[in-house]
Amino acid sequence: AQSVTQLDSQVPVFEEAPVELRCNYSSSVSVYLFWYVQYPNQGLQLLLKYLSGSTLVKGINGFEAEFNKSQTSFHLRKPSVHISDTAEYFCAVSVGGSEKLVFGKGTKLTVNP
Amino acid sequence: DTAVSQTPKYLVTQMGNDKSIKCEQNLGHDTMYWYKQDSKKFLKIMFSYNNKELIINETVPNRFSPKSPDKAHLNLHINSLELGDSAVYFCASSQYITGELFFGEGSRLTVL
Numbered sequence: 001a002q003s004v005t006q007l008d009s010q011v012p013v014f015e016e017a018p019v020e021l022r023c024n025y026s027s028s029v030s031v032y033l034f035w036y037v038q039y040p041n042q043g044l045q046l047l048l049k050y051l052s053g054s055t056l057v058k059g060i061n062g063f064e065a066e067f068n069k070s071q072t073s074f075h076l077r078k079p080s081v082h083i084s085d086t087a088e089y090f091c092a093v094s095v096g097g098s099e100k101l102v103f104g105k106g107t108k109l110t111v112n113p
Numbered sequence: 114d115t116a117v118s119q120t121p122k123y124l125v126t127q128m129g130n131d132k133s134i135k136c137e138q139n140l141g142h143d144t145m146y147w148y149k150q151d152s153k154k155f156l157k158i159m160f161s162y163n164n165k166e167l168i169i170n171e172t173v174p175n176r177f178s179p180k181s182p183d184k185a186h187l188n189l190h191i192n193s194l195e196l197g198d199s200a201v202y203f204c205a206s207s208q209y210i211t212g213e214l215f216f217g218e219g220s221r222l223t224v225l
Contacts, residue, residue: 034213038154043117043203043216088154100169101214103156 002027004093006104014112015083021076021107023091031093033074034101035065038088047089050074061085081111116140119204119217126194127225133190134220136204144168145187146214147179148203156203162187194224 007022025031032051036044048059055067065076074091091104117138126132138145146169147159161169162181176192191198201221205214 036214041218043205043218044156044214045216046213049213090156100158100161102158106154106156108154 002031002093002095002102004091004102004104006089006091006107008107009105010108010110012110012112013081016080018079019077019081019085019109021089021091021109023074023076023104025072025074025091025093027072027093027095029095031095033065033067034092034094035059035063035074035076036090036092036103037061038090038106040087044090047076081109083111083113085109086111115217117204117206117215117217119202119220121220122218123221123223125223125225128194128196130194131190131192132194132222133188134202134204134222136187136189136217138185138204138206138215140206140208140215142206142208142215143184144207145181145184146205146207147187147189148205148216150201150203150219152200160187160189191222194222196224198222199224 003026005024013019034049035047037047038044048057050057050067058064063078088106090106092101094101119136144163146161150156159173160179165181178190181187201219203219204217207214
């Protein structure tokens, strides 16, 4: 069964600093990979996704992620964060053709002034 | 218009009671889901319906019973509520089997 590991439960950074949120997955077959963001007291919304093709995926709000098959990773990056990026970020994986999306435990990003 | 809407947004009730949460999506999607988010923010799938047919049923106590009257609606009924049922329940929908989910804003259930 597939699983997702988000290595950092909390990441504090200063405004305008770069950030990387780490995600590793385990699956022996092809996967689809996602990053979702959850702002306080809201539902989740899709930041970006990797289904196939280019391993560098660009998403909303200036975020991007790189799929690395050999390292089974899908780390999320942003070169310069804003206060408004403060939120919980979830990495998720679904095995190709499966309806089931498995989420990591989330990383709380806090951007300080 | 809200794409995926859940009601109620907040629910406070006593142990042993029965409660329902309703979900509607106006995106024309074929698949709907219920996810449970616990106090540590961990998200776990509970159920999934595709065109009113149950396709995913995780190891959820049978006190939880989903019902899908049509593909735009997926309701969750919970019998004999327990303290451990306190959580935020999210409804979601998707069109293609690619995992891109559209979430509702959640229903926060507190069992006293």
